[in-house]
Amino acid sequence: MNEDESTQSLSDKVVDRANVMRFGAPKQIAKTKGGESQMPEEALSRAVWEKWCARGLQPTDQNRAEGRVNDMLALMQDFGKPFGHRLGRAILAYAGAYPEAEGVGDRVNMALADQIEMRLLPKLRGVDVEDRNQQFDELKRKAADFGDDALADAIQASVDAATNGGTGQFVWKGVVR
Numbered sequence: 001m002n003e004d005e006s007t008q009s010l011s012d013k014v015v016d017r018a019n020v021m022r023f024g025a026p027k028q029i030a031k032t033k034g035g036e037s038q039m040p041e042e043a044l045s046r047a048v049w050e051k052w053c054a055r056g057l058q059p060t061d062q063n064r065a066e067g068r069v070n071d072m073l074a075l076m077q078d079f080g081k082p083f084g085h086r087l088g089r090a091i092l093a094y095a096g097a098y099p100e101a102e103g104v105g106d107r108v109n110m111a112l113a114d115q116i117e118m119r120l121l122p123k124l125r126g127v128d129v130e131d132r133n134q135q136f137d138e139l140k141r142k143a144a145d146f147g148d149d150a151l152a153d154a155i156q157a158s159v160d161a162a163t164n165g166g167t168g169q170f171v172w173k174g175v176v177r
Helices: 012-017 046-052 059-079 085-097 107-124 133-145 149-163
Strands: none
Touching: 012 085, 012 107, 059 085, 059 107, 059 133, 085 107, 107 133, 107 149, 133 149
């Protein structure tokens, strides 16, 4: 699902059942040649495709993912926005289906960073950033630990927007990659 300036805020019920992508406003509109999108001309190799289609996690990765999801649950409880079993299982399923491809890095960490962005941050709208400053710092740390510095920076930008002339309440602004 896409959530941007053209949509209403999604309810927690919807967020618990879907991966929500909030796109940050681009710094500038990309230019195209002749009004057409530029697509790479080389085909995807079968070997790369098969790596992308890897499903499930090895037992050690599964245990690591479960531990990190439990850490994420504890942090969301500190925010006063806990999530249920359904969402926890959905996050683990997403990690198990995350593509294994060159340049992706640790697929468990990248999948969990995606889930912070898609599942957890939308649930934090309206949270008072001053009251939960420590929790927002921990969330940024988790995003950075998972290898997603752009996400950590975007969390900070949303916190800054709330405190510097904003309402003091968190509004997820999205991430620009």
